[in-house]
Each structure stands twice: as C-alpha cells, then as structure tokens.
Amino acid sequence: MKLDIRRLLCFTDHKEVEAGHRHDQPLRRVAAVAIVANPYAGRYVEDLSEAIAASVEVGAVLAKLAVEAMGSYKVESYGKGGVVGLGGELEHANAMLTTTFATPLREAVGGAEAWIPSFTKLAAPGCLIDVPLAHKDALYVRSHYDGVSVTLPPDAPAADEVALIVCLANRGRLNARVGGLNARDIGGKDGLR
Template identity: 55%
Template sequence: MQLNIRRTYLLIEDKSEAAGRRVDTPVRKVAAVVVLENPFVGRYVADLSPLIEASVGLGAMMGDMAVTALGSYQVQGYGKGALVGLNGEAEHASALITTAYANPLREAIGGGKAWISSMVKMAAPGCAIDVPMNHKDDVYVRSHYDGMTIALQDTPMADEIAVVFCMASHGRINARVGGLTHDEVVQRNGAKA
C-alpha cells in the first residue's frame, strides 16, 4: 500500500531551565509528525496488514526526520503516538505504530532496547495528544518518564491520520525521584553515554 502523505511537521523544543534551575546543556525534545490520508476512512476493514506493512517505510522516514532535527544531541528517550480523524477508527492509527513501524525508528537512532511508549486516539482537528516517553534502553529509568503534548491546527481532518514520533536528549530537568539512572543503564550495557 502506498501512503498518501499530505503534510509533515518537525517540532523542536530546547529547555534550559525548570523551577528556577538552569542546566548547562539544554534538553532537546523533537517531534516528527506525518499527516496522511486514511485509506480506510468511513468503512470497516478486517485486515489492517496493508497499513502495518506500509508503516515500515513511514518509520524509516520519520526516524530520519527526527534524527536530523535532534542535531548533535544523542537520543536518550522516545515515544510514539497517532491521532485519527473522526471518520476513521483508533485501530487504523494503531496499525501504523506497531513494531513494524518502531523497528526502523530504532535503526535510525542507532538502537533502543526498551519498548516505545505510545498513545492513540480519535480526535477532531486541533485536538492535543500527549505522547508518553521513556528511556530508550530501559523503561525503569524514572528520570525519563516524560512526554510531549502536540496540537496542530486543522490536524487531523476527518479523513486523516497524524502519526507522531518524539525523542529527547535527556530526562527531565531536576529529576530526583530515585531509581535506575541513565548512567547505570549505559554502564550495564557497555554503551556510549
């Protein structure tokens, strides 16, 4: 199946301060968004495998978009989500963000051992989605439990699906609730920080 992409967005946030405390290196969050025509709009389709198969190329494209926007920063956290317009089904959006979609994202960022948190919902144009994020190599790194809220004017239209991939260069600024740390995960995995 060939997906009809209508528009794309890249959102970048650089955060240098929280609760009056500055950090030397800003936390960069990136969201890559692809809005496409829902090929199954307005009808029930039992077999969603064509969407799942098409999502592989979508994941590769969005991974490249997000890595480019991240620039010189390294990925520590990620998350994914999708909004489906009101003439579609949440299952249509879910079909686009399965493991088939996620594996090319991991490849684009150079790995990722943890599952990628996700959120899917039906929405009217301009509705927000909270995309949950976690550490890319271990879901139990509490400092990286975070997210991005995305709302785009006129998105999704009733016959569209908006797919979102988010990445973060660090955990939350001032994170201090304990538990496993990023450095411990890096040391355990023998990976580069």
C-alpha cells in the first residue's frame, strides 16, 4: 500500500515577546501537515498494518518539510497529531502515527531519545487541533511542555481523508520558570532525564 498525499500545508509561528518581555532567542514553532487519502474510510478493517508500514513515506515528507521550515533554528522539541475525517475511525490516524511514521522525524532532527507526544481526533473539516510538544531527548524538561494549535482548512480533512501533523520547536516556552530539569543538564540516556 502507498498512502496518497493529496495536500501539504506548513505553518510557522515565530515569537520574540511574551508578557512584555523580549527574548534574545525567539521561540520558533512549526507545523507540517499532510492530508492523505484514508484507505479504510467507510469500512471496518481488522488489520491496519499496511497503513502502518506505508506511513514511513509520509513521515519522511513531513519531517523534511518541518525541518526546512525551522530554517537555521536547531530543533529541541517535537510532537505529532492526526485528524480523521468523519468517514473514518480514530484508529486510522493512530495507525499512521506509530514509530514507523516517527522514525524519519527522529533522524531528521539529529536523533532523539524521548517518546513523541501525540493527539488524535475524529472531526469535520476546518477543525482545530492542539498538538503537544515535549523535549526530544528528555521528557522531564518542563520548560518544553508546550503545544501548537493548528486550524485545518475549511475543506480538510474530507470524510475520506486523514490529516497527519508533525510539529517542531527550537526551545522551551518563553518565560518558562516552573523548575524541573534544565535542557542543558540532560543526560540523554533514557528519554526521561
């Protein structure tokens, strides 16, 4: 099986000021979106392994698009998400967002130890989805608990489509100050610390 990419979208949020405080290092967050045909729309299929295997290609396309949108900024955090059109099931997005899909992303950001936070939903075209972010090497870095809000176009995903999303950021939240492990102190051995 090959997943048919019908449309690609990319969003960039570049922010330097939070609560009146200007930062020398801005926060750059990007979201890369692939609208793909849902091969399982309108029917129940027990074995979703073909979509899992085929998702690696979409993962590679989105990883490249997202990293390019980051420009010269080094990636520190990531997340993924999916929106299934109303003719499908939530499980369809989850099948397309497994480790198979994520491996090209990990490679594109120069390796990563931590699991990739994700969120999926079943929704009508034009919906909003909040994709969670966390540090790519250590989940206990609280400053990097963040998210990217993505509003999909008014015609996507159609009932027979799935929107697959990759989000990246170059740093933690602007003005982060709730403690926890500092990014510069990561051991990088277990994906947690």
